[in-house]
Amino acid sequence: MIKTIKEHILEVENFTANDKESVEAFRIKYLGKKGLLNDFFAEFKNVPNEQKKEFGQSINQLKQTALNKVDSLHKSLENNAEQVGVFGDLTRPGNPIELGARHPISIVKNRIIEIFSRIGFNVSEGPEIEDDWHNFTALNLPEYHPARDMQDTFFVQTDPDVLLRTHTSSVQVRYMENNQPPIRTISPGRVYRNEAISARSHCFFHQVEGLYIDKDVSFADLKQTLQYFTTELFGKSKIRLRPSYFPFTEPSAEVDVYWGLETETDYKMTKGTGWLEIMGCGMVDPNVLKNCGIDSDEYSGFAFGMGIDRIALLLHQISDIRLLSENDLRFLEQFRSVL
Numbered sequence: 001m002i003k004t005i006k007e008h009i010l011e012v013e014n015f016t017a018n019d020k021e022s023v024e025a026f027r028i029k030y031l032g033k034k035g036l037l038n039d040f041f042a043e044f045k046n047v048p049n050e051q052k053k054e055f056g057q058s059i060n061q062l063k064q065t066a067l068n069k070v071d072s073l074h075k076s077l078e079n080n081a082e083q084v085g086v087f088g089d090l091t092r093p094g095n096p097i098e099l100g101a102r103h104p105i106s107i108v109k110n111r112i113i114e115i116f117s118r119i120g121f122n123v124s125e126g127p128e129i130e131d132d133w134h135n136f137t138a139l140n141l142p143e144y145h146p147a148r149d150m151q152d153t154f155f156v157q158t159d160p161d162v163l164l165r166t167h168t169s170s171v172q173v174r175y176m177e178n179n180q181p182p183i184r185t186i187s188p189g190r191v192y193r194n195e196a197i198s199a200r201s202h203c204f205f206h207q208v209e210g211l212y213i214d215k216d217v218s219f220a221d222l223k224q225t226l227q228y229f230t231t232e233l234f235g236k237s238k239i240r241l242r243p244s245y246f247p248f249t250e251p252s253a254e255v256d257v258y259w260g261l262e263t264e265t266d267y268k269m270t271k272g273t274g275w276l277e278i279m280g281c282g283m284v285d286p287n288v289l290k291n292c293g294i295d296s297d298e299y300s301g302f303a304f305g306m307g308i309d310r311i312a313l314l315l316h317q318i319s320d321i322r323l324l325s326e327n328d329l330r331f332l333e334q335f336r337s338v339l
């Protein structure tokens with residue numbers, strides 16, 4: 001019997017395996033409930049007394065050898081798995097690569113730029129910190145105009161006035177000062193107004209303003225251009241122009257687009273009228289052309305300006321303008337699929 005045990009010890013010592021299943025079978029064969037070791041232990045009581053000592057030592061040795069073997073086989077199998085190479089287990093799912101998303105403001109801004117670039121408008125940009133001339137004076141805003149009030153404008157410095165631009169019309173002034181007609185340019189950018197922050201308005205937002213100056217530009221050209229724009233951006237071609245006032249345009253108008261009244265949201269958005277106000281526009285006041293060094297007898301033009309944020313809220317059914325500047329990833333990630 002002791003001889004058999006010794007043979008088993010040898011067998012255990014020489015055992016090798018390349019996979020977990022074989023190691024497990026081996027473990028069960030020796031160390032399992034119905035394994036050989038338990039058989040030997042059960043045999044113990046039948047062994048004559050004088051052999052008990054040697055027998056006991058042998059089965060303990062067999063048990064220890066088997067335990068060590070199983071342990072070392074497990075370890076070497078694990079090491080092998082790690083050594084499969086830089087690729088590891090090729091069947092494992094890949095590490096997800098987080099893709100960024102464009103900000104809804106950028107999405108809408110890029111769409112607007114793209115639509116106007118198709119009809120020959122270029123993009124012009126200017127500083128967010130402006131002087132009084134480019135933001136107000138050149139644009140025909142009289143000294144007493146409320147927009148010049150501290151309550152509406154953030155002043156960085158007074159006398160001479162330095163301020164955060166309240167519209168990107170300031171860029172149009174810069175553009176006219178440096179370029180002669182024909183001019184076709186749109187000016188996207190961030191603007192600042194001293195307003196209380198709420199779901200509907202913020203103290204900074206984004207605009208795209210457009211400027212078209214050439215010989216014989218008429219109000220009809222303006223209307224045609226805007227109609228092209230609303231058709232391309234919203235898929236809505238019905239617009240109306242309501243008389244309005246801006247110091248830098250004459251005549252001036254507000255542009256409404258007919259959104260429709262098909263759904264409950266349409267009712268809410270348009271306050272039951274079906275119409276949505278989307279921008280201001282008008283024929284550039286000859287004074288503004290003169291201020292910027294353009295001959296107002298020879299040239300005329302139109303200008304328009306719209307808020308990007310409001311359009312982004314409309315197009316993406318966003319209920320609160322503050323979401324646009326809070327940088328909450330749960331909000332921003334929702335725009336992954338939009339280019």
Ligand code: PHE
Nearest residue numbers: 167169280281282303304305
């Ligand atoms: N600058 C105006 C605004 O900020 C918009 C506008 C631009 C209106 C050009 C008319 C012409 O509200």
